[in-house]
Amino acid sequence: MEKLSEEAINKKLETLEGWKYAKNAIHTSFQFNNFKDAFTVMTRIAFEAEAQQHHPNWGNVYNELEISLSTHDAGGVTEKDFKLANAIEEIVEAG
Numbered sequence: 001m002e003k004l005s006e007e008a009i010n011k012k013l014e015t016l017e018g019w020k021y022a023k024n025a026i027h028t029s030f031q032f033n034n035f036k037d038a039f040t041v042m043t044r045i046a047f048e049a050e051a052q053q054h055h056p057n058w059g060n061v062y063n064e065l066e067i068s069l070s071t072h073d074a075g076g077v078t079e080k081d082f083k084l085a086n087a088i089e090e091i092v093e094a095g
């Protein structure tokens, strides 16, 4: 899949609150009430990532979750990253 231009990425980020573009990836972070809530959301994201065959680069410390998305094959950000980012937003918003 084709790598998006920085201009196209920033345009798409206008509708993804809390995400920013840096170093050839899009990034966000979430804070939950506790580890259990964080890991529950991570589990849901993991199933969605498997369904999409597109996977996050992420880190979790207790109630905090940091996520970066990029398409390794393309060496940057593609539509695949935005599809997963939007699904992550829906999962987190659903609680």
Ligand SMILES: C[C@H](O)[C@H](O)[C@H]1CNC2=NC(N)=NC(=O)C2=N1
Pocket: 053, 054, 055, 056, 057, 069, 070, 071, 072, 073, 074
């Ligand atoms: C064959 C398989 O679809 C690829 O290796 C996928 C798996 N998940 C992936 N996830 C991400 N984030 N980037 C990729 O380039 C990627 N490639």
